[in-house]
Amino acid sequence: MGRLVVVSNRLADPRKAAAGGLAVALGETLKRTGGLWFGWSGKIVEDGTPGEGELHVHQAGSVTLAELDLSKEDHDSYYRGYANGVLWPVFHYRLDLANFESGHLGGYRRVNQLFARKLYPLLKPDDIIWIHDYHLIPLAAELRAMGCENRIGFFLHIPLPPPPILAAIPSHEWLIRAMFAYDLVGFQSHLDVQHFAHYVKAEATAESVGANQFRAFNSTVQAEAFPIGIDVADFQRLGRAREARETYETTVKEYSRRRLLIGVDRLDYSKGLPQRIRAFRELLLAYPENRHSATLLQVASPSREDVDAYNDIQHELESLCGSINGDFGDFDWMPIRYIHRTVARKRLPGLYRACAVALVTPLRDGMNLVAKEFVAAQDEEDPGVLVLSRFAGAAEQMPQALMVNPYDTHGTAQVIQQALQMSLGERRERHAALLEGIRKYDVHWWCREFLRTLGEAKQPPSATEQNAA
The missing domain is CATH 3.40.50.2000 (Glycogen Phosphorylase B;)
Structure with a gap:
């Protein structure tokens, strides 16, 4: 060559x-x-x-x-x-x-x-x-x-x-x-x-x-x-480094009484963020046992903030999160922790590992590597569950994830509930298959x-x- x-x-x-x-x-x-x-x-x-x-x-x-x-x-x-x-x-x-x-x-x-x-x-x-x-x-x-x-x-x-x-x-x-x-x-x-x-x-x-x-x-x-x-081995090495371990330990301690769900996205209209937040609201309405129990950590990194469409979605997202926290939150529980900034990459594996469910629900995406990073970061003995949009390119490679139509608010809430209730045996089985796939078809x-x-x-x-x- x-x-x-x-x-x-x-x-x-x-x-x-x-x-x-x-x-x-x-x-x-x-x-x-x-x-x-x-x-x-x-x-x-x-x-x-x-x-x-x-x-x-x-x-x-x-x-x-x-x-x-x-x-x-x-x-x-x-x-x-x-x-x-x-x-x-x-x-x-x-x-x-x-x-x-x-x-x-x-x-x-x-x-x-x-x-x-x-x-x-x-x-x-x-x-x-x-x-x-x-x-x-x-x-x-x-x-x-x-x-x-x-x-x-x-x-x-x-x-x-x-x-x-x-x-x-x-x-x-x-x-x-x-x-x-x-x-x-x-x-x-x-x-x-x-x-x-x-x-x-x-x-x-x-x-x-x-x-x-x-x-x-x-x-x-x-x-x-x-x-x-992704480079699975490299991402897992990153997860064993000090910054990721500290993030994991801090997050687990901070939310010891909660089941954590996580979304990590650029603030972009293709990512389906308002639809995701509405589905989380529906989860709290349809399955009230998740109140005071489930917390969504939503990271939305700034992106093209000089474009009107991005300002519109930022305002919509902030309004939705504020409304849900106001309607459902309490002194000792906030349903959604919304973070409008970029989280250091070296901390992401620890954050992923601390969460029970990842919500990767774009309206349309070429691939979406967050789905693969979440799988790579999990504890194989007690792995979290990936909820994945059928409209992400990753869906073709990751059929063991729980698939959703992000436009279907009620259907997405049902699948999130399924993820939160999934048995350890099924979680291990799905995760093992997903991990095998992302290792075989890695970035190299x-x-x-x-x-x-x-x-x-x-x-x-x-x-x-x-x-x-």
Whole structure:
């Protein structure tokens, strides 16, 4: 295998990898191949020229990091305007929140062209290029137009919606056509692959030329599911460290008279947080034995607080939590402990371990690694129960969890009650199966399997073939 080149919107120093992140997944291969990681530096140049940006290249051990500054106009249109104002809501099935009239598509294309111009001179003929996520869908097409003939793979970390939703995006044909510049396109779930296949056959009149291989626009692309995992052993080591043990002991002592439920999410409309809180209210109403007994610890990390939709959901969540605590709380018991800040990762394993039930109930999610982290953190002799939305990508891999429809408030409350009442034998059986699955399909499997499949994919199209498309 040649040198691995990773391209993502943001990049991290692989020597300082946080468990579960891209740095863990890719760090080993980057180090082994003397790889290159390319992405936005995080710096916004207020008076910068659109379509231009300074590139900073430096070494992190054997890995080269190449960081590109963006002008404010480019950042606002590419990142805030199109990637997060159009693609994020649509790909999470929220057409009502997409800003189709913003006119930011030009900035999205311009920044992808900028990435290509800055990356191309750094490439070597035998490099394997792996591009990540919705910010950079057209990057391979831009590289091909410049003459790049390397193998290029793409992985979408968020869901791909079905064709009728995808087709609501203005210029959706251009967006999906750009995917045919890749040799391999990876998705989180088999459902996402089905959505891609249905779209390209219906909208691009693509023909199937092999198992999950599609030909259109004079090019062939392979589409496969590669569900991302976590580094189970590393997360469990984190759970044995001092900070996690202290968190566990403190939490158990603080809530010694309670059964704890936990939710850990970014504050995002895709996570189903208001629906979860309403289901907890229904639990207290329908099963009053949980009053003064069950406490929900809900962590909602700040996210994109300058966007109206996120402010709206924050206010709704705070109002719901306050209402439930006011209606049901007492001097010695508060039903919900709502935390609107980021909890240090090193403390999360201890927090998970102290809880009897995890509520992972997004309305739509590409994968959701909290579900896997909760399982990894549990005491195998007395494990907690995972309640999981059927609309999370993780649901395909984790059928032993208790599945819920987060839109069904009463049904979700019933399943939470089932989780709280589950026998030790059933908890052990379900947990053992879940743990076996996340160990087998961990983050290292994900990386190896994607790169192996990319290496075996058809030869990349020539620049002549691409330009003729």
